[in-house]
Amino acid sequence: xxxxxxxxxxxxxxxxxxxxxxxxxxxxxxAMYWYKQSAKKPLELMFVYNFKEQTENNSVPSRFSPExxxxxxxxxxxxxxxxxxxALYLCASSQGSYRGSGSSYxxxxxxxxxxxxxx
Amino acid sequence: xxxxxxxxxxxxxxxxxxVTLDCVYETRDTTYYLFWYKQPPSGELVFLIRRNSFDEQNxxxxxxxWNFQKSTSSFNFTITASQVVDSAVYFCALSLNTxxxxxxxxxxxxxxxxx
Numbered sequence: 716x717x718x719x720x721x722x723x724x725x726x727x728x729x730x731x732x733x734x735x736x737x738x739x740x741x742x743x744x745x746a747m748y749w750y751k752q753s754a755k756k757p758l759e760l761m762f763v764y765n766f767k768e769q770t771e772n773n774s775v776p777s778r779f780s781p782e783x784x785x786x787x788x789x790x791x792x793x794x795x796x797x798x799x800x801x802a803l804y805l806c807a808s809s810q811g812s813y814r815g816s817g818s819s820y821x822x823x824x825x826x827x828x829x830x831x832x833x834x
Numbered sequence: 835x836x837x838x839x840x841x842x843x844x845x846x847x848x849x850x851x852x853v854t855l856d857c858v859y860e861t862r863d864t865t866y867y868l869f870w871y872k873q874p875p876s877g878e879l880v881f882l883i884r885r886n887s888f889d890e891q892n893x894x895x896x897x898x899x900w901n902f903q904k905s906t907s908s909f910n911f912t913i914t915a916s917q918v919v920d921s922a923v924y925f926c927a928l929s930l931n932t933x934x935x936x937x938x939x940x941x942x943x944x945x946x947x948x949x
Contacts, residue, residue: 719878757838757938757939757941757942766888771936803877805877805878805879812861822881825879825880826878828877
């Protein structure tokens with residue numbers, strides 16, 4: 716496997732189910748991201764992990780719970796979702812950043828996404 | 835606050851036509867980065883270009899070219915001699931120099947190239 720992979724590619728779940736989305740990167744990166752892509756809305760950054768530490772939680776409801784056990788894997792645990800949570804969930808990775816590292820920017824590489832439908 | 839506007843929701847062209855995708859951004863920061871990504875039907879975002887705010891030189895890469903103008907806060911993308919394989923959704927994005935690489939995306943422009 717190369718690049719960023721996501722499983723499953725498609726998921727249909729009821730509002731009372733608990734499921735998890737998985738992301739794995741094979742690029743040697745240290746930062747990982749979850750984005751939500753809803754129809755006719757901009758991609759929204761949900762969470763950022765930098766060297767396994769969560770550095771960003773963009774006001775995401777608690778029914779979404781991220782987990783980053785190591786720099787290569789990122790999970791998004793889902794429970795008690797709502798139909799409006801149906802969207803494409805994209806994972807990305809990049810080189811990690813150190814606070815105060817200056818003007819560097821590390822390109823983000825995206826996975827193919829998980830298409831989630833909440834019934 | 836940062837914002838990216840892609841006013842064109844969908845553009846349809848015939849193969850071999852040139853097409854320009856517009857992007858206007860807002861930020862109060864003096865140091866920032868601008869990007870274009872392509873999202874084909876398979877779903878993943880494919881990186882096309884990154885520009886930092888101090889580099890206003892236009893860039894050409896094959897059939898792709900980008901026009902960055904700070905005076906109008908625009909970063910437009912032109913595809914010359916479009917091909918069916920160019921059909922995709924194209925996103926413009928902005929990131930500040932925060933060290934944590936938060937991308938702010940526009941709503942995207944869907945490009946349909948017909949034979």
